[in-house]
Amino acid sequence: MRHTISVLVENKFGVLARVAGLFCGRGYNIESLTVGPTHDRTISKMTIVTTGDDTVLEQIEKQLNKLVDVLKVTDLTGSQFVGRELMLLKVRTTRADRGEIVQLVDVFKANIVNVQEGSLIIEVTGPSEKIDAFIDLMTPFGIIELGRTGKVALARSSQTTEMLEPPAPFPEPSSAAVADVTEP
């Protein structure tokens, strides 16, 4: 089954490698993975789309949580959430079919962001199924290339997706030692 997992991580270098490495090292699938900083610059949000049975998903969640830089893992699957991705698609055009393409762009509420003699770049956002459908429709015209971001997702509720509690204060193991420091 396909799962959409939202992961809050420390915005530090190397975190993406740790997460991606965990997936490949343990043989889990990644269908898509997006990452970017949140409004708190110290925290990044990853959205991972993966497949697996319940046992695999349980392990993915637990193994992610085991990473020291992972703050919170939330499997959105089965809950109310909005998932969107963005695609840029470059399609071949001729004078004859340009009008038809523009109509389809309108129907999909997509945008034409670049026009050349013989090609258009179209920006589409929406659920992954909508993106897939748009690709199907463009295929007969001749797709030159395309890029997709992969899904980002937020829970519909008024809370944060992760319902992240404020972090507990760290029990400083060395705070006592700081005061007791003696010169060797």
Added chain:
Amino acid sequence: MSTATRKKAPAKAGAAAPAAPAALIKGAELLIRCLERQGVRLVFAYPGGQAIELHQALSKSTIRVVLPRHEQGGAFAADGFARISGQVGVCMATSGPGATNLLTGIADAYMDSIPLVVITGQVPQRLIGKNAFQETDIIGMTRPIIKHSFLVLDAADLPSVVAEAFHLAASGRPGPVMIDIPKDVQQKLVPADLQARISLRAYTVPAAASAAEVETVRAAITASQRPCVLAGGGIISGNATAELRTFAESYNLPVTTTLMGVGAFPDSHPLSLKWLGMHGTYYANFAANECDLLINIGARFDDRVTGNVQNFATTAKIIHIDIDPSEINKNKHADIGIVCDAKDILRKLNHHPVRQEYAAWHRQIAEWKRKFPLTYKKTKLIQPQYVVETIYELTKGQAVIVPGVGQHQMWAAQYYKFERPRQFLTSGGLGSMGFGTPAAMGAKLACPDALVINIDGDGSFQMNIQELGTIHTENIGVKMVILNNQHLGMVAQWEDRFYGSNRGNTVLKTGDRPYPEFVQIAKGYHIPGREVWTRAEVRDAIRDMLETDGPFLLDVHVEYQEHVLPMIPPGGTYKNIIME
């Protein structure tokens, strides 16, 4: 550095008195001071181009530096140090080959949850990514085998990084943590400010079991007719052996351990089944598989324990208690999974024990024990098992045994009787040949008063034979017993059982005389030794070894004659157990 130039300990936090600014010291010196503050008294460190600053700083420190003869030896020594003492072991190496030589030791510590802090030099930041001389992305290389790692880009971060590294290594499920420090960071002059700002906001350590969880366990035990405890290395790292014993005695429960859990419960105890798994006792494997309630505390249902995990303990309700949430349901579905500290839940369970007789069950176990004890054939040759038994006898069961990996490791675990935790230090999860000698060295340095015996195989011993140099120069009084069968015995045994005895590079001998002459090699390192050729000499030779001050090497010619038994074939079940 004199006291006058040192920043005074902050009397009042936050009250930033306009004191004189802290003196400037090199990043490397700051690192060593942070280690001192963590209570580190010994590091295993090998120098090199990118570690020279670290060694210069160490030379002015109170920390004892032991120079291994190979970085892998240093990592295993730090591991042995940690296993026997429960403290964080520290090893250091330079960048590139120094760092890559540590990898096996790091993986070993990761598999067995041993607290290590591994410090490596790295090429200067401006050279990172340029394929510079002796550059490797060691953070990248260790990522799957490490609890956490830090690449330090600012020397001022060192106090925080060191504090975080030691906390991570030792807390929760322990493990190795790496600190990689570019040379320019080691050289940078920074204020001698040891104040750590720790920001591990996502790292939590599960601790207490809830009252409801304790009740669930108690109820399950009450409802069971054939309960069995499976104790793992978590009992030892969680310092819960006393609580486990009280638990077993007050509830009247038989206890088996994993190989990592050897010593968690006394072998001589009437409720002990010794250890289970591929080469575990018949009765431990039968009890664990035929019980109706298996209480796993601090073990991870490793395949060497369970065989085919689907067919393991099929009639039992499974309780799995572990401090690492990811272990619950990873290998074996748990009917009751509890994430907590072993000591905590055992202590709570011990408040109101439910004692039942389980008479039929204990009778059944006694019958298995009587019918199928650990045993071996006595012939004219020297049986390796006999050597281990004699060591047990002559050391009165008091020695700390550190084997390498292979047949001898299994015999050491089977025929020495362990009574206390941290008495058997073994490479369980990774199964690293070459572990024994350096780990024994580290253990002896941590506990100089302990009698530490490295029981090794001739194959395994040769994988870190260079550490004889360290043993000599540091005068480390470890005893080394090589059960020399001129074979890679464990693999040869598999060849005998599953490959029609076709030898695939498992024979080490060449010519008639066993090779190499280990006693001669030891002599080259100024370490005394003795060869043993006949069964009649064994006892005297061991006594000789024990009575000699300092290190001693005993080369016992046991010949390849024996298989480790019992044996559950890989992927099999307890019903496939091979007894002869």
